[in-house]
Amino acid sequence: MTQKPVLISGAGLASLLLARSLLLSNIPFQVFERDASISFRGQGYRLRLSSEGLDAIESVLDPPAFQRFYDVCGKTGGSGFVGFDAVTGEILEENPGGETLGSRGGKIVGISRGDMRRLFMEGCEDFVQFNKHVKGYELTDGGVRAIFADGTKSVEGALLVGGDGIKSIVAKQVSGGLLKVFDTGARGIHGQAPTTAFKGLGEGVFRLLDQSKPGRGISIITNVRPDDMGDPNVEFGWTLASVPGVIKAPNDDYTTVGKVAADIAKSLTNDWHPRFKPLFDDMNESEAAFWKITCSTPRGVPEWPNVPRVTVIGDAAHSMTPAGGIGANTAVRDSALLGRLLREAGGYNDGVTAAYEKEMRVYASEAVRTSYGLATKHFKVQIDESSQTV
Structure with missing residues (x-):
C-alpha cells in the first residue's frame, strides 16, 4: 500500500534537512513554501555551527554529501x-x-543560510512546491491536509510538520496557542x-x-x-x-x-x-x-496535548535570539531527531510525534533559556507572558 506523504510547511533550514532525511529513508514527502523561490528573499546573516549542530547534519547526510557541505563551510x-x-x-x-x-x-x-538551504535541498527539488502559503490544517479520518492561504488544500498526508518559522499558524493551531513568540x-x-x-x-x-x-x-x-x-x-x-x-x-x-x-x-x-x-x-x-x-517563552518549550499527525520543528517550535548562535543548531537537531524516528518506524506511526516532542522539549528548552539569558546581558531585554507577541 502506497504511503501517504509527510507534509512539510516551509522550506527553511529545518524543513529542508528533514526533507533530505526522508528522501534518504525513501519516505514520501511534500514541502510547501510561501515564497516564489528559494532565493526570493535575503538569506540573513552567516550561521556558526556548534558541534551538536554539525553532528546532527552529519547524521542525516550521506558521507559524500556531508563532505560537500563541510567543504563549503568556512573554518576560522x-x-x-x-x-x-x-x-x-x-x-x-x-x-x-x-x-x-x-x-x-x-x-x-560557519556557513551562510543560502548555502545551507541550497545544499540541503539537493535531490529534493521535485518535491518542493513554491507559492504555497500554509495557513492551517484539518485532520481527516486517516491523515491530515494542509490548508493554503487561497483556500485550497493539499493532498492527504500521513503527517504535517510545521517548519515555517516564528509566524507559523500550524504551531499556534497544534499547541492551542501555547507556542508564542515574543x-x-x-x-x-x-x-x-x-x-x-x-x-x-x-x-x-x-x-x-x-x-x-x-x-x-x-x-x-x-x-x-x-x-x-x-x-x-x-x-x-x-x-x-x-x-x-x-x-x-x-x-x-x-x-x-x-x-x-x-x-x-x-x-x-x-x-x-x-x-x-x-x-x-x-x-x-x-x-x-x-x-x-x-x-520564545524564556522558561522553555511549553507542553501541549500531543496531536499524533501534526508537530513542529525549528523556529516554529522554539524561536531564539541571535545571542550565542543557538537557534539554527537547535533546529537541525530537530530535523535529525524527527527524521531518525520516522526512519526507524518505517514511516509514520501514532507514537512518532509524541516521542519527538518529549525529547525535543528537553534540549530545546535548555537552548531557549541559554539564548534568552545571553540576550538579557547583551541587549538588555526583558520579556514575560505580558510582553508583545509577533
Missing part, C-alpha cells in the same frame, strides 16, 4: 570572541562571555562588505561594542575567515544589534531593505574607530536589512 581559527571598544579601538576583553565557539578540529565552522524590542541590521573591508581585523570572531553614550548599547558581531580573504567574489557579513529603542526602521517597517537600512547603520557607526569603518563605508548597500530580535 580560535575558540572565542575578541571584544573591542568600537569607538576607541581598544581590546575590551578576550572571549567576552566565556563562550567556546570551536566546533570541529579546533576551528569555528518581541524583545531589540532590533538589528544585517550587512555585508567585500573581504578587503575586514583586513584591519584579522582572522577570528569579533564583537565590537559601542557604549559611548548613555542608553546607546550598540554591538556588532562578525566572523573573519582567512581562506576567502582577498577573493573579489566573496563578501563577509556582519550583524549590528542594539538595545530596545536605538535602531528604528522608518514607519516601523522591518521588511525594508537596501539603502535605507544601510544609511541607518552608517549613521549609528559614524564615530567608530577607523579600523572598523570600512565595514560600513564599503558595504554592499543592497544587502542591508532590518530584523527584529524575538524569543
